[in-house]
Amino acid sequence: MSAARRIIAISGGVGGAKLAQGLAAELDPGELLVVANTGDDFEHLGLRICPDLDTLMYTLAGLADPARGWGLAGESWHCMEALGALGGPDWFRLGDRDLATHLQRGALLRAGLSLSEATARLATALGVRHAIVPMSDAPVRTLVDTDRGTFTFQEYFVRERCEPPVRGVRFDNAAAARPAPALRDWLAGSPQPVVVICPSNPWLSVDPVLAVPGLRERLAALPVVAVSPIVGGRALKGPAAKMMAELGLPVSALEVARHYRGLARAFVIDRADEDQAGAIGALGM
Numbered sequence: 001m002s003a004a005r006r007i008i009a010i011s012g013g014v015g016g017a018k019l020a021q022g023l024a025a026e027l028d029p030g031e032l033l034v035v036a037n038t039g040d041d042f043e044h045l046g047l048r049i050c051p052d053l054d055t056l057m058y059t060l061a062g063l064a065d066p067a068r069g070w071g072l073a074g075e076s077w078h079c080m081e082a083l084g085a086l087g088g089p090d091w092f093r094l095g096d097r098d099l100a101t102h103l104q105r106g107a108l109l110r111a112g113l114s115l116s117e118a119t120a121r122l123a124t125a126l127g128v129r130h131a132i133v134p135m136s137d138a139p140v141r142t143l144v145d146t147d148r149g150t151f152t153f154q155e156y157f158v159r160e161r162c163e164p165p166v167r168g169v170r171f172d173n174a175a176a177a178r179p180a181p182a183l184r185d186w187l188a189g190s191p192q193p194v195v196v197i198c199p200s201n202p203w204l205s206v207d208p209v210l211a212v213p214g215l216r217e218r219l220a221a222l223p224v225v226a227v228s229p230i231v232g233g234r235a236l237k238g239p240a241a242k243m244m245a246e247l248g249l250p251v252s253a254l255e256v257a258r259h260y261r262g263l264a265r266a267f268v269i270d271r272a273d274e275d276q277a278g279a280i281g282a283l284g285m
């Protein structure tokens, strides 16, 4: 059965997953494709860690921990405690049940499945009804240049607690990436999809997706609506506001709209930022 309408939602982790969850509640499975940032992924303890994919998967399955937003509700941490006692790296907390996801993902990848295929298997097993895909099956790694050196995303975000002042963000290996097959199909198929950029960090969570060669241009040809992650000069979640200030940018919804100029045709702001609507409209949104 072909869908009457199709929405592509581009999302990072916790903040974006909330909007993806809302869209999933409103749309039939064939009507929504959730595209996850995989720039945050890394190899850790011999495992392929895909935080944004997993956050989306757990959220849409109704299994995410409501307080943290990431990981599973009702999680136990025996493995991390044992690892710490052995002097192992326990700064990145993988719960016992979350570890099962990682073990199974590793097994699927070693059996030759792509990250898209492995994600589909895991999501289906968890009861997710809507499609979640990585932006690309090839690894792209977000690198954060700071005053204290260059860090991979999770080193910056979790181990360094976003403390080092950010000077720039890069996406290693992006040039070699291609959009995931399902995303390519949706972009080429009909009816023409509407694209929703979730309220994720534009620089850390959305830009890695847009760095996949050709993707920004393909998306810009479609109706794109972006949702501001900045409300009243503060980030809904995470280090977006701190980072914007460190990059010398005004911390405002308007500045996020400027970031999406030429891509988004509509921009959703909170009533608290109503005074910026005129300036955002002047950007052509």
Ligand code: FO1
Pocket: 012, 013, 014, 040, 050, 051, 052, 054, 055, 070, 071, 091, 092, 093, 094, 098, 154, 157, 158, 205
């Ligand atoms: N975030 C933390 O702040 N501390 C953690 O130890 C941590 C572990 C973790 C494990 C699995 C996972 O899927 C997510 C995890 N996150 C953790 C969240 C993650 O760092 C962020 O949600 C994203 O990468 C930012 O979008």
